[in-house]
Amino acid sequence: MKKQILLFPLLLVALIFTGCSDDDPPTPVNEEEVITTMTVTLTPSGGGTTVTLNFEDLDGDGPNAPVVSVSGNLTAGTTYSGVVKVENKTETPAENITEEVLEEADEHQFFFTPAGGLNVSTTYSDQDGDGNPLGVEFALSANAASSGTLTVTLRHEPTKPNTGISDAGGETDIEATFNVTVE
Amino acid sequence: MQHLVLGLLLMLSSVGFTQNCNLTLSGRVIDMHDNSELLGATIAIIGTDIAVQTGLDGHYTINALCPNISYDLKVMHPSCDSQTFSIRLSKNTNKDFKLEHHLEELNEIIVDGTLYDLTSNTSLENKVSNETLERYQTGSLGDALKTISGITTLNKGNAIVKPMINGLHSSRIVVINNGVRMMDQEWGADHAPNIDINSIERLKVIKNASALQYSGDAIGGIIISESQKVPLMDSLYGQTALTSQSNGRGGMLSTRLTKTSTNGWFGTVQGTFKRFGDFEAADYVLSNTGVLTHNTSLRFGLNQFQKGFEVYYSYHKNKIGILRASHLHTASDQVRALSSDKPLVIRDFTYDINAPYQEVGHHLFRIKGFKKFDNFDKLNVQYDFQQNNRLEYDIRRGDDKNKAALDLKLDTHSVLIDFESSKPEGLEFKSGLLARYQTNFPNPNTGVRRLIPNYDKYDFGLYWIGNYEVSNRWTLEGGIRYDFSKMEVFKYYRTSFWESRNYDVLYSDLVVSDLGTQVGISADLTFSNLSATLGTKYKWDNYNLFFNYAMASRAPNPAELFSEGLHHAVARIELGDLGFESEIGHKFSLTFQRKGGGFGFTINPYINAVSNFILIEPTSVLETIRGNFQVWEYRQTQAQLIGLDVDAQVKLNEYFITNHQLALVKGVDKTRDLPLISMPPVQLNNEISYENSAFHKLKMSLKSDHVFAQNEFPDTNFEVYIPQTETTETVDMSTPPEAYHLLHFNSSMEFKLNKKTHLTVGLGVTNILNTSYRNYLNLQRFYADDLGRNFLLNLKLNY
Numbered sequence: 001m002k003k004q005i006l007l008f009p010l011l012l013v014a015l016i017f018t019g020c021s022d023d024d025p026p027t028p029v030n031e032e033e034v035i036t037t038m039t040v041t042l043t044p045s046g047g048g049t050t051v052t053l054n055f056e057d058l059d060g061d062g063p064n065a066p067v068v069s070v071s072g073n074l075t076a077g078t079t080y081s082g083v084v085k086v087e088n089k090t091e092t093p094a095e096n097i098t099e100e101v102l103e104e105a106d107e108h109q110f111f112f113t114p115a116g117g118l119n120v121s122t123t124y125s126d127q128d129g130d131g132n133p134l135g136v137e138f139a140l141s142a143n144a145a146s147s148g149t150l151t152v153t154l155r156h157e158p159t160k161p162n163t164g165i166s167d168a169g170g171e172t173d174i175e176a177t178f179n180v181t182v183e
Numbered sequence: 184m185q186h187l188v189l190g191l192l193l194m195l196s197s198v199g200f201t202q203n204c205n206l207t208l209s210g211r212v213i214d215m216h217d218n219s220e221l222l223g224a225t226i227a228i229i230g231t232d233i234a235v236q237t238g239l240d241g242h243y244t245i246n247a248l249c250p251n252i253s254y255d256l257k258v259m260h261p262s263c264d265s266q267t268f269s270i271r272l273s274k275n276t277n278k279d280f281k282l283e284h285h286l287e288e289l290n291e292i293i294v295d296g297t298l299y300d301l302t303s304n305t306s307l308e309n310k311v312s313n314e315t316l317e318r319y320q321t322g323s324l325g326d327a328l329k330t331i332s333g334i335t336t337l338n339k340g341n342a343i344v345k346p347m348i349n350g351l352h353s354s355r356i357v358v359i360n361n362g363v364r365m366m367d368q369e370w371g372a373d374h375a376p377n378i379d380i381n382s383i384e385r386l387k388v389i390k391n392a393s394a395l396q397y398s399g400d401a402i403g404g405i406i407i408s409e410s411q412k413v414p415l416m417d418s419l420y421g422q423t424a425l426t427s428q429s430n431g432r433g434g435m436l437s438t439r440l441t442k443t444s445t446n447g448w449f450g451t452v453q454g455t456f457k458r459f460g461d462f463e464a465a466d467y468v469l470s471n472t473g474v475l476t477h478n479t480s481l482r483f484g485l486n487q488f489q490k491g492f493e494v495y496y497s498y499h500k501n502k503i504g505i506l507r508a509s510h511l512h513t514a515s516d517q518v519r520a521l522s523s524d525k526p527l528v529i530r531d532f533t534y535d536i537n538a539p540y541q542e543v544g545h546h547l548f549r550i551k552g553f554k555k556f557d558n559f560d561k562l563n564v565q566y567d568f569q570q571n572n573r574l575e576y577d578i579r580r581g582d583d584k585n586k587a588a589l590d591l592k593l594d595t596h597s598v599l600i601d602f603e604s605s606k607p608e609g610l611e612f613k614s615g616l617l618a619r620y621q622t623n624f625p626n627p628n629t630g631v632r633r634l635i636p637n638y639d640k641y642d643f644g645l646y647w648i649g650n651y652e653v654s655n656r657w658t659l660e661g662g663i664r665y666d667f668s669k670m671e672v673f674k675y676y677r678t679s680f681w682e683s684r685n686y687d688v689l690y691s692d693l694v695v696s697d698l699g700t701q702v703g704i705s706a707d708l709t710f711s712n713l714s715a716t717l718g719t720k721y722k723w724d725n726y727n728l729f730f731n732y733a734m735a736s737r738a739p740n741p742a743e744l745f746s747e748g749l750h751h752a753v754a755r756i757e758l759g760d761l762g763f764e765s766e767i768g769h770k771f772s773l774t775f776q777r778k779g780g781g782f783g784f785t786i787n788p789y790i791n792a793v794s795n796f797i798l799i800e801p802t803s804v805l806e807t808i809r810g811n812f813q814v815w816e817y818r819q820t821q822a823q824l825i826g827l828d829v830d831a832q833v834k835l836n837e838y839f840i841t842n843h844q845l846a847l848v849k850g851v852d853k854t855r856d857l858p859l860i861s862m863p864p865v866q867l868n869n870e871i872s873y874e875n876s877a878f879h880k881l882k883m884s885l886k887s888d889h890v891f892a893q894n895e896f897p898d899t900n901f902e903v904y905i906p907q908t909e910t911t912e913t914v915d916m917s918t919p920p921e922a923y924h925l926l927h928f929n930s931s932m933e934f935k936l937n938k939k940t941h942l943t944v945g946l947g948v949t950n951i952l953n954t955s956y957r958n959y960l961n962l963q964r965f966y967a968d969d970l971g972r973n974f975l976l977n978l979k980l981n982y
Contacts, residue, residue: 026637028675028701032583032630035808057808059679059700061749061756066808090700100581113907151906157578165907169519169527171512171578175810177906 030090034060035097037087038176040152042080042140051080053150055176058089066176073181074120074142081125082138084110084152086174098136101154108173110135111153111165118148118180132160147181204249207275211241212258215281221260223414224282229255229267232559234488238416248272258282305650305660305718306393306731307774307787309334311386317979318929318947321426321435321457324358324378324386328406331388332844333787333828335863338961339373339752341462341970342474342503343541346376347960348390349789350824350848350862351403354740355768359397359407361482361495363549366595366621367571368635370740373752373962376406377499377545377571379478381424381437381455384411390789390828391770392714392735395646396601396613399664399714400737402768402793410482410495413441413449420939423980430973431459431474432532447491450483460534461504464968465955470530471507471537476500492552500544504536509966510578511754513810514903517965518912526967538576539751542587546570563601563615570594577751583630588751590626591635595619612649617642617666623741632748635741636674643667648716658720660731663713668738670708672745675701680747680758690761708744710765712736725783729774739763743797743817753962756805758816766819768793784831789824796822798852798859801899811903813914821853824862838875844868849895857897864893864919864959880933887926893919893959920964923956925949931977945977 040053051074057066074080088095101108105128112122112135122140124133158170212224220241227234228245237243248254250273258280259265266282309331319327325336325344337345337352345352358365358376367377386408392401419442427434437455457476462469477500484493508526511517520527551565570592577588601615619642625633648662681687681702687694696703718731746759772789796819803814826848833841846866850859872884899917904910931945953972957964 025673025695025703025705026625026633026675027627028698028703029627029630029632031632033580038808055808059677061805061807061809061812062677062679063683063805064679065806097580104580111907115906115909149906153907156580171510172516172810173512173580174808175513175515175906176808 031060031088032091032095034088034090035086035154035174036060036089037094038152038174039085039087040178041083041085042074043082044075045079045081048075048078053152053176053178053180055152055174055178056089060090068176068178070178070180073183074140076142076145076182078142080140080142082122082140084136084138086154102134102136105134106130106132106160107157109133109155109158109160109162109168109170110138111151111155111168112138112140113151113153113165114148114180115151116148117146118150119143119146119182120150120180128160130160142182145183147179149177150180151175151177204247206248206250206272207244207246208248208270208272208278209242209244209276210278210280212237212243212260212280212282213241221282223412224258224260224280225412226280227257227259229257232488232555236412236414238414239418239420250274256280305658305716305720305729306389306391306733306772307729307776307785309388309390311388313384316380316383316386317424317977318945320381320424320437320977321428321433321459321975322380324376324380324383324406324408327380327386328388332785332830332868333390333826333846333848334388335846335866335960337372337861338958338963340469340472340503340506340509340961340963342459342472343373343375345372345374346406347863348388348404348406349791349826349828350850350859351791354743355401355403355737355766357398357401357405359405360547361408361410361497361549362551362565363547363567363569364398364597365545365547366569366593367543367545368573368591368593370742373541374543374573375501377501377543378408379455379476379480379497379499381435381439382453382478382480382497382499383408385409390787391716391731391772392733392768393660393662393716393718393731395648395662395664395714395716396615399644399646399666399712400735402735402737402766402770402791410451413443413451413486415445415447415486416443417445418443421982423982424977425979426975426977428459428973428975430970431462431472433457433459433474433534447485447487448483449486451481453480454478458534461530461532463532463971465950465953465971466968467525467529468532469506469967469970470526470528470533471504471540473504473534473536475502475536488555490552490554492550495547495549497547498544499547500542502536502542503540505539505541505752506963506967507537507539509963510539510751513754514804514812514901514914515810515905515907515912517754517914517916518903518905520966521915522912538578540576542574542576544570544572559605561603563599563603565597565599565601567597567599568595587626587629588631589634590629592624592626593621594624595621610649610651612647614647615645617644619643632675632677634746634748634750636672636745638670638672638741640671641669656722660718660720661716663715666710666712666714666736668710668712670706670710672706672708673703674706674745675703676747678702684758684760686761706761708761710738712738712765725777725779727774727776727778729772729776731770731772733768733770733772735768735770737766737768739765739797746817749812754812755801756812756814757799758814760817763797763817763819764795766793766795766797781834782832785829787828789826789828791824793822793824795819796852798822800860800897801901804901804903813901813916820855822850822859823853824848824850824859838873840872840874842868842870842872852897858895860897860899860917861960862893862895864922865891867891880931882932883928883930885926885928887924889924890922890958892922916965919959920957923954923958925954925956926951940980940982943977943979943981945975945979947975947977949973949975 037056042051052071086097125137154174155170158168162168224237323344325346390404421440423438435457439453441451443449455478459474480497508528549567553563573591574587575589597619603613605611621640644666646664650660693704716733746757770791774787776785829845831843850862867889870886875881929947
């Protein structure tokens with residue numbers, strides 16, 4: 001009797017320790033939602049040099065700092081038509097997240113905030129299904145020679161409509177700051 | 184019932200052989216206060232294996248006793264003080280035993296002596312009374328445990344409630360559910376134990392690691408939920424409870440039915456359904472805090488004194504909404520949330536639970552059997568299986584919208600073999616071994632990098648515990664345990680992180696695949712842990728003095744080892760360390776207790792010194808494309824917790840009793856001479872109750888909870904530049920909230936509907952004054968107030 005009782009658990013232990021090993025390594029996961037790259041293309045309306053603002057953070061919330069580049073200066077008195085593109089470059093080919101933003105336009109909004117003395121102003125050129133601004137397309141007027149920063153913010157589930165970023169609420173998906181000069 | 188199991192032959196040979204042992208002792212066990220019969224009381228003859236239980240009518244019978252021998256009888260009942268009586272028979276005798284029912288839940292030693300239950304003799308076992316369990320039926324395990332001094336909870340909102348013992352929580356606390364150690368991703372500060380409070384029949388806490396038969400790593404303590412022993416009689420009984428509550432506009436329905444028989448077969452089914460919509464603070468709706476819970480459990484088996492077996496299965500499923508306003512991303516979002524005195528999102532009340540929410544299912548299966556040999560030795564064998572599936576839904580974009588952001592499946596198989604021996608000479612011991620296999624599967628389909636990697640874990644443990652009664656007054660206890668665990672891990676690290684931590688040099692041999700931005704590593708981590716306990720108990724008159732030393736060793740948990748990314752729940756980046764070693768805690772506790780009479784108290788000072796204590800602290804601010812995040816890193820240090828728990832009870836007269844509790848703890852990181860984070864503030868609870876057992880067992884109580892402000896905390900604030908406003912703001916994530924005071928009322932009455940059926944009606948109000956307050960140990964405190972006033976109506980039918 002005693003022996004049988006002892007044998008049963010030993011058998012179980014043996015089963016547990018031998019039966020359950022599979023050696024296929026798990027598949028890697030590529031972050032599907034991460035945004036690594038934002039590119040703002042500013043095309044002067046009367047023709048001229050296109051200015052590109054690029055903000056890239058390939059390791060997402062990993063330790064590497066983002067890389068920021070601005071292709072050139074803006075020209076005073078010029079109006080630029082702007083387009084924002086956001087991508088996930090951890091996937092190959094890179095996933096265009098702008099498409100998702102456009103699909104869920106009512107749940108997203110870009111904000112453009114000049115600061116530090118930068119004399120530019122922006123207006124929205126596009127709208128979501130409810131007629132509220134979205135900001136994938138916008139117009140930027142480089143008013144007078146100056147320099148400072150331009151911060152582009154993408155908020156998820158903001159309050160719409162709003163009077164600007166200060167009462168928009170929602171959560172920040174992207175917050176990219178560029179050093180910009182108007183000459 | 185008239186049932187008896189006798190180990191008589193052996194006893195005969197030890198006490199003599201000339202007599203004709205055919206005498207019968209019978210009678211009743213009754214409550215000293217109201218002369219009601221006590222069901223399920225055990226009468227055991229000390230030093231033998233003879234033990235019987237009382238049936239529904241409180242009757243017992245012990246047959247085949249010998250004349251002219253002095254028997255020491257121990258009479259025990261779960262909710263009474265055990266009593267020892269000496270008896271010498273010359274003819275068949277009828278004798279009633281009176282036991283004193285616990286007045287309230289002034290912490291009692293439930294099991295005095297170890298005839299059935301060798302848990303810990305030299306540490307105070309703190310029992311939660313059934314009345315308290317019933318009072319918190321709509322809440323959670325942690326809410327009921329909180330009624331014990333020194334136990335607080337770490338919350339995320341009011342539905343995710345983690346018990347905290349003397350300042351420690353999560354992996355430092357072991358939860359035993361029906362003999363099974365819960366394996367449910369307990370490392371997470373927002374992962375609550377998966378137990379339905381309504382399935383718990385007996386609940387107790389040991390505030391140290393001395394219960395070595397369960398585990399060796401309970402640096403904080405151990406919580407034990409057990410089933411009630413079933414009487415050996417033909418009976419069918421049950422309980423159905425319905426509670427509705429105003430806050431959350433919901434309620435709970437729970438029912439339990441038990442069938443027992445004289446031959447030892449028994450079965451119990453239990454089920455609970457609980458549903459709440461958004462809860463409310465004093466001034467606003469806490470949007471998206473609804474709860475939906477189901478629980479089913481089934482238990483059956485054969486329970487005889489020589490042998491028995493039991494099968495237990497339970498399934499618990501919980502869907503809990505996370506306050507919408509607590510979901511944020513960056514440091515600048517934090518600034519906005521912290522500077523607002525109201526949650527940033529307040530919507531109309533709803534029962535809907537939207538993202539973010541958690542959905543956790545937990546299966547628990549256990550089969551156990553025991554067999555006694557020679558009447559003094561007992562062999563227990565147990566196999567258990569658990570499956571925990573944790574899904575966390577986040578606010579997501581595009582195709583991922585309805586996909587869980589975290590999907591972990593944890594399977595655990597354990598085998599336990601224990602051998603108990605309780606020879607009459609006073610030495611009792613228990614020893615055993617454990618083998619466990621666990622596998623964690625993080626589903627890659629979430630589209631989010633795995634928070635916890637794939638791993639297989641093997642545990643092996645061996646223990647011996649024993650206690651020796653030096654005299655009637657003095658007991659010694661000791662134990663030792665060894666645990667070995669091996670973790671086979673496969674994890675993808677971000678290459679940038681792998682290199683920044685210098686892992687590419689330290690652990691280059693672990694790399695098995697290089698995908699450019701990620702490296703796949705395969706690692707075998709092993710931990711060898713030793714734990715031990717030594718204690719003594721001395722009792723005289725109405726006093727008990729306990730002293731216990733417990734050493735516990737805990738292997739680092741998966742979060743501490745492998746974290747390397749954004750933890751959405753707290754909007755910060757958390758980094759673990761592959762090189763961590765086991766934590767080792769040394770806890771000394773002294774308990775001085777006075778019981779009975781008009782005045783009782785328990786004073787319990789303790790010191791817990793933990794080497795290699797793993798804590799998490801902010802180290803830097805990281806800039807990402809999403810904005811700035813604070814980086815928190817785990818670190819090992821020398822920690823020390825000193826504290827004091829005091830309970831007192833004063834019986835003013837026949838009707839009025841007052842209860843008082845004080846708990847304080849001070850935690851220090853000795854290496855850096857800093858306070859430990861998230862230490863419970865000082866708490867003072869006072870309660871006055873009125874009880875009139877002659878008038879429908881009327882009970883009324885008024886309770887005052889005062890929680891002081893925590894003034895010892897590490898400063899983890901940081902500054903962040905907000906480009907949109909061109910300002911630099913301080914993100915204050917460390918200053919504790921102010922002190923607060925809450926008043927609660929509770930009452931109940933009992934109505935006998937017929938001989939076997941009675942109805943209990945309870946009415947309660949919590950936070951009577953609708954006070955707005957925030958609790959330091961609630962992760963939601965940054966964004967919203969705690970719960971406002973709540974009315975509870977409770978109907979319970981016993982049949």
